[in-house]
Amino acid sequence: MLPSLLAHSNQSAVPIHFVDEANWPDVAAGLPALARAFAAAQGFKPQPGKALVLPAADGGLGAVLFGLDRPDARRPDPFLAGALAGLLPAGTYAFANAPEPIELAVLAFVLGGYSFDRYRTAKRGEISLVAPPGVDIAEVGRQVDAVVLARDLINTPANDLGPDGLERTVRLMAERHGASFGCIVGDGLLEAKFPMIHAVGRASATAPRLIDMAWGPTDAPKVTLVGKGVSFDTGGLDIKPSAAMLLMKKDMGGAAAALAAADMIMSAGLHVRLRVLIPAVENAISGSAFRPGDVLPSHKGLTVEIGNTDAEGRLILADALSLADEEAPELLVDFATLTGAARTALGPELPPLYSRDDALAADLARLGERINDPVWRMPLWPPYEKMLDSKIADVNHVSSGPFAGSITAALFLSRFVSRARSYAHLDIYGWSPSARPGRPEGGEAQGARLIYALLRERYPAHG
Incomplete structure (x- = not known):
């Protein structure tokens, strides 16, 4: 259950006072005597993320004090208000003073109340x-709905969300927004020349598929989003250790982020011709599983030597990116939970961004800071291309050594994009390993609000 956002003023709303060391004396002076005495008795001092509920004269809820970051903090958390939802008793609240930026504080407050309750009974007021x-x-509601959609998808275990479940999700989204929908399933992928998507997913009892949704005027700027939809990743024949499989339900986090961005774009009516491609597979093990050392054809025509079956995501993305690139879109973006090397380099909170378009990268860095959905640009370093050399095929899909794993994965994907005007690859984690304000532990739609913000700035809705 999420906190609800009310449109109209409510005289009975409990005021929330945001305080730091600078404004606390003035806020304290304005409190009723009982509340001020209670705060003093509790030894209250403004501390970031700490709350104190003050009593009213009748014994009810009188007010809330909530500590902000110090004014001289190196990087104040714009989502700090997201901690409130887990600290407050049931009731209706209002901000007595406005932390800046106010829109992010409101968004964080609502998103901070998210919990995944599909398999348990919610007990909160x-x-x-x-x-x-x-x-x-x-606008806040649009972003909340999209982020919640992505979180729910990522948090749902693979027994209830396989490739077919992703297909149903996109089909329903297309119906809701009046978008077109198509899906190529199973051996149809071979007929349509998507052999790598087929190879990765053919070992599963649930057939692999390529999901295709399109929306918007055909004469509007073309924007295509591609999301990695691996519903579960065993690693294939290069099987993961059991501990490494525990979170592999989140390996469709790229698809979830792409769908969250698409939901916001369509809901806002942005002036784009949107296409969303989701290659959806389960990387399972059976007699038909693809093998290390196999050479696969690709949609683009390049042959790919398989160096490791646990690097399956870049294979299915390559086929989907090749299809997307054929239309020469103005902007092509892929979201993928692709490499552990990205987490080693930048940790779980800061996804690497890869793009050869300097203006696009600068815009994404600027907007990421503004809306608190940050990315960090990493280089598509040309000398590392040789790490993908193969002796028997056009390219190997993994590096020949232990270094630069996220960069070489991005370089591999870039070989399948040549016509798009701008291209960006986001190597996301898709998961919050521990709770932070506005971001409970679990699935997270990294990059989705960022791409929406970029498109909202570049291609605002007409009329």
Whole structure:
């Protein structure tokens, strides 16, 4: 159950006072005597992320004090208000003063109340927030709905969300937004010349598929999103150790992020011709599994030597990117939970961004900071191309050595994009390993709000 966002003022709403060392004396002076005395008795001091509920004269909820980052903090957390939803008793609240940026504080407050309750009974009371003046409730709701969709998809275990479940999700989204929908399943992938998607997914009891959704005026700028949809990754014949499989339900996090971005784009009516491609597979093990050392053809025509079956995501993405590239879109973006090397380099909170378009990379870095969906640009370093050399095929899909794993994966994908005007690859984690304000532990739609913000800036809705 999420906190609800109320459009109209509510006289009974409990005020939330955001305080730091600078404004605390003024806020304290404005409190009723009982509340001020209670805060003093509790020894309250403004500390980031700490809350104190103050009593009213009748014994009810009088007000809330919530500590902000110090004014001189090196990087204040714009989602800090997201901690409130887990600290407050049931009730209706309103911001007494506005932490900046106010839109992110409201978004974080609502998203901070998310929990994945599909398999258990929720036990929390209802919390509501009266939207501060000037906040676009529809826009906040649009982003909340999209992020919740992605979180729910990532958190759902593979026994309830396989490639067929991803297909159903996209089909329903297409129906809701009036988009076209297509899906190529099983051996149809071979007939349509998507052999790598087929090879990766053919060992599963659930057939692999390529999901294709399109929306918007055909004469609008073409934007294509590609999301890695590996519903579960055993590693294939290069099988993962059991501990490494525990989170592999999240290996479709790229598909979830792409769908979250698409949901916001369509809901906002942005002036784009949107296409979403989701190669959806389970990387399973059976007698038909693809093998290390195999050479696979690809949609683009390049032959690919398989160096490791646990690097399956880049194979299915390569076929989908080749299809996307044929239309020469203005912008092509892929989201993928692709490499552990990205986490080694930048950790779970900061996805690497790869692009040869300097203006695009600068825009994404700027917007990522503004909306608190950050990325960090990494180089498509040409000398590392030789790490992908193969003695028997056009290219090997993994590096010949232990270094630069995220970079070489991005270099491999870039070989399948040549006509798109701009291309960006996001190597996301798709998961919050521990709870942070506005981001509970579990699935996370990294990069989705960022790409939506970019497109909203570049291609605003007409009329």
